[in-house]
Amino acid sequence: MPQLNPAPWLFIFLLSWVVLLLIFKTKVTLLSPMNNPSMPAPLMHQTAPWNWPWA
Template identity: 65%
Template sequence: MPQLNPSPWLFIFLLSWSMLLLVLKTKTLQLTPHNTPSLPNQQTLATAPWNWPWI
């Protein structure tokens, strides 16, 4: 069964994955995020209780 012989396609498979990961890694590391992370707002807002009309 020739499909079980890894000789012809294993090298091509590994080479293509390594090139793909190499290209994608360099492309994704060059990207900058659109929203820079910032610290959350530490102010607490004053809340008022709701007046439910059916209670």
């Protein structure tokens, strides 16, 4: 019975995981951040602080 021999199925299982990991690795490395995280964002719209009447 060929199902009892785990050698080819183990290789197929490992090879499929390697292929999936390579695909995900290439997709993740192609991503770029939307903004530069090392530079703080400029404060363009500064609003006045709220004055609460009961404070």
